[in-house]
Amino acid sequence: QVQLVETGGGLVQAGGSLRLACAASGRTFSSDAVGWFRQAPGKEREFVAVINSRGDSTTVANSVKDRFTISRDNPKNTVYLQMNSLKPEDTAVYSCAGSRLYSNPTSRYLYNYWGQGTQVTVSS
Secondary structure, three states: OOEEEEEOOEEEEOOOOEEEEEEEEOOOOOOOEEEEEEEOOOOOOEEEEEEOOOOOOEEEOOOOOOOEEEEEEHHHOEEEEEEOOOOHHHOEEEEEEEEOOOOOOOOHHHOOEEOOOEEEEEEO
16 A cells, blocks of 8 residues: 655745655555646646656646646655746645556546645745
């Protein structure tokens, strides 16, 4: 069983940056794709980015493309989401998730396990 813990959230002004980390414990997730999703109050959970198991293929949502970058460090069992030029509409709870069967899934239904999430708040 893999447990995921997200860190790095917080309060930042518009235009600022944050780097989120998703750390796995229990077993390695180096063979799994890992994605980031976000959910704002009153809205559905939204895909943000995903990286394949080897770290050589990524997909990023159009809404954050050119601002957010996903990467992974398999020896450290950690996946990162670098968020630059943050906007108030990026405010949400950000969660990471692992997919055992799919290489770059964008649907939340294709993920097998999830972290609890970390709050990101961007002030205007």
